[in-house]
Amino acid sequence: MQSNPYKNKKTQRKKHHISQSLVKNYIHIVFSTKYRNDFIDEKIEKELYTYIATLCKDFESYALQIGGTDDHIHILCRLSRKIALMKLVQEIKAHSSKWIKTKGEKYENFFWQNGYGAFSVGEKDVQMITNYIKNQRQHHQKQDFKTEFIEILEKHKIDYDEKYIWD
Numbered sequence: 830m831q832s833n834p835y836k837n838k839k840t841q842r843k844k845h846h847i848s849q850s851l852v853k854n855y856i857h858i859v860f861s862t863k864y865r866n867d868f869i870d871e872k873i874e875k876e877l878y879t880y881i882a883t884l885c886k887d888f889e890s891y892a893l894q895i896g897g898t899d900d901h902i903h904i905l906c907r908l909s910r911k912i913a914l915m916k917l918v919q920e921i922k923a924h925s926s927k928w929i930k931t932k933g934e935k936y937e938n939f940f941w942q943n944g945y946g947a948f949s950v951g952e953k954d955v956q957m958i959t960n961y962i963k964n965q966r967q968h969h970q971k972q973d974f975k976t977e978f979i980e981i982l983e984k985h986k987i988d989y990d991e992k993y994i995w996d
Contacts, residue, residue: 850910852910854949855893855905855908855952855958856906856907856908856914856948856950858918858921859902860941860942861900861901861902861942862899862900862901862940862941862942863941863942867900868900868929868936870899871966873932873936877902877929881925882895884924885906885917888911888912888917889912890917891906891907892905892906893906893959894958896965901974903961903965904921904962905955905959905962922941925941942995975995
């Protein structure tokens with residue numbers, strides 16, 4: 830018989846009843862601009878990331894780090910127990926896309942890609958992913974987004990068909 834890996838000496842002595850939902854899910858979300866067009870320049874990125882952090886907070890999915898480059902974005906957040914991941918991403922994309930289009934003529938034709946990638950992050954990896962997201966501009970001096978995204982999919986052992994990833 831296998832032992833319970835979550836059991837410790839305290840829980841062996843006392844019976845606990847959980848009357849509330851207790852959740853702590855760190856999620857690394859990645860998506861690009863439509864056709865990976867360069868829209869997110871350094872002039873707008875800080876304001877965009879602040880806006881997205883506010884959206885995450887509005888949905889009780891607090892952003893720990895947001896970063897990216899001209900053609901894509903990474904978000905590390907704690908996903909709320911009250912919202913589905915798909916709904917959070919949909920809301921972030923819809924509201925931020927509408928917001929970007931108000932920032933001037935250059936941004937009038939802005940769209941996010943249809944899909945996204947989302948990857949669970951263990952507690953011990955949160956700082957590593959935070960640093961990775963902080964350094965996206967430097968990272969992408971050596972590697973393009975397509976290569977990066979494929980590497981992330983493969984690291985997480987996600988089956989994919991490349992012809993359906995890009996739009």
